[in-house]
Amino acid sequence: EVVLTQSPGTLSLSPGERATLSCRASQRVGSNYLAWYQQKPGQAPRVLFYGAATRATGIPDRLSGSGSGTDFTLTISRLEPEDFAVYYCQQYGSLPWTFGQGTNVEI
Amino acid sequence: QVQLQESGPGLVKPSETLSLTCSVSGYSITNGYYWGWMRQPPGKGLEWIGYVYHSGSTAYNPSLKSRVTISVDTSENQFSLKLNSVTAADTAVYYCGRDEGYFDYWGKGTLVTVSS
Numbered sequence: 602e603v604v605l606t607q608s609p610g611t612l613s614l615s616p617g618e619r620a621t622l623s624c625r626a627s628q629r630v631g632s633n634y635l636a637w638y639q640q641k642p643g644q645a646p647r648v649l650f651y652g653a654a655t656r657a658t659g660i661p662d663r664l665s666g667s668g669s670g671t672d673f674t675l676t677i678s679r680l681e682p683e684d685f686a687v688y689y690c691q692q693y694g695s696l697p698w699t700f701g702q703g704t705n706v707e708i
Numbered sequence: 709q710v711q712l713q714e715s716g717p718g719l720v721k722p723s724e725t726l727s728l729t730c731s732v733s734g735y736s737i738t739n740g741y742y743w744g745w746m747r748q749p750p751g752k753g754l755e756w757i758g759y760v761y762h763s764g765s766t767a768y769n770p771s772l773k774s775r776v777t778i779s780v781d782t783s784e785n786q787f788s789l790k791l792n793s794v795t796a797a798d799t800a801v802y803y804c805g806r807d808e809g810y811f812d813y814w815g816k817g818t819l820v821t822v823s824s
Contacts, residue, residue, distance in 0.1 A: 602770070634810075645805075645816055645817050646803075647814075648811060651812075657812065689753065689754055691756075691811075693810055697767075697769040697770060698756040699756065700753055700754040700755065700756070703753050
């Protein structure tokens with residue numbers, strides 16, 4: 602199975618700053634089928650990007666997804682208070698679908 | 709608007725079977741897509757359990773395959789999860805979702821605790 606490693610584990614930043622989250626795969630992700638999710642306490646995850654860089658409905662353009670092959674990045678250009686949450690990457694290029702362990706973006 | 713809602717017991721005894729149902733509204737399961745289950749142990753990350761298509765075809769995570777059954781009831785527009793021989797390690801919030809490979813719609817999740 603494809604193992605996804607996210608870094609850093611925790612990112613301590615302030616509102617207005619830039620956040621760069623990394624997701625590295627143990628093998629090439631087929632067709633760049635890589636998704637990013639945001640999860641807040643007590644809530645289900647919400648999809649942000651799929652296909653590595655396609656923004657899901659309603660996601661603001663200060664968030665961007667990029668990458669290909671084995672290295673993927675989620676960037677938040679200017680952190681807003683509502684962006685402080687845990688972020689997960691997930692690959693769906695090959696079964697079983699797998700998730701990274703998450704990056705906690707905290708103030 | 710597609711909505712999903714998990715239901716089932718919140719407490720299961722060790723060695724017994726965990727059974728959950730996901731009711732789908734706003735979309736007919738027979739129109740397509742896969743329908744999946746995920747789980748998240750308290751304070752930990754997400755794990756994909758498996759999915760079912762309206763035809764009944766399935767795929768499971770190999771780590772759980774020997775204990776899992778996912779089925780679909782198109783007449784009720786719902787799908788179900790059964791996980792047998794549970795242990796404390798199966799304590800988690802269980803989510804159902806529409807599985808396009810990625811998950812664009814999720815239920816709110818239901819906490820299932822395995823304890824005697």
